[in-house]
């Protein structure tokens with residue numbers, strides 16, 4: 001039995017969900033009790049997602065995705081050739097290592113109390129986006145002509161990327177391959193399903209967060 005601790009609004013959770021859908025795996029989603037000793041025992045890093053597979057516990061989304069590829073190799077979301085598999089992993093790691101500042105920038109826009117060197121973060125993100133633009137496929141899916149883990153990582157990240165665009169930021173739209181992929185992703189049924197789940201979870205999270213902020217400022 002596969003259980004994923006986390007919530008759909010997290011792009012790190014959503015990538016595993018998207019992979020599971022694409023592979024036809026049934027995976028039960030359970031809320032992650034972040035900050036509790038129980039959750040800390042599951043994941044000493046304290047972050048979601050955490051996978052449980054028949055008693056085997058595994059944190060860190062990309063490690064989870066690779067594990068699911070090893071445990072359930074068919075259909076493969078990595079590709080057959082070493083070069084294809086490397087290209088998929090390159091896109092996944094570029095998003096994680098060099099583009100995750102996007103989430104920080106969005107959070108800083110929502111919560112002015114977050115002290116962030118915006119210019120510095122922006123410069124780092126631009127470098128990451130330049131790399132992503134260079135590694136991304138010019139047509140079709142992110143890494144090749146089939147859906148791979150690169151799409152499972154990139155598409156949920158773009159759910160938040162689209163928010164930057166809505167704020168009038170052209171970071172994605174001025175990069176032709178990223179803009180092309182954004183359009184392409186929006187037409188994929190699986191991506192729309194994942195974005196729908198993310199949207200519902202994100203809205204619920206923001207409603208709760210705003211209510212907490214109001215309650216805190218009233219006291």
Ligand SMILES: N[C@@H](CCC(=O)N[C@@H](CS)C(=O)NCC(=O)O)C(=O)O
Nearest residue numbers: 010011012046047048049060061062
């Ligand atoms: N490198 C981690 C990142 C996971 C992550 O940042 N998760 C966030 C939710 S989007 C989280 O659990 N944050 C809670 C916290 O930091 O306390 C992964 O890939 O799983």
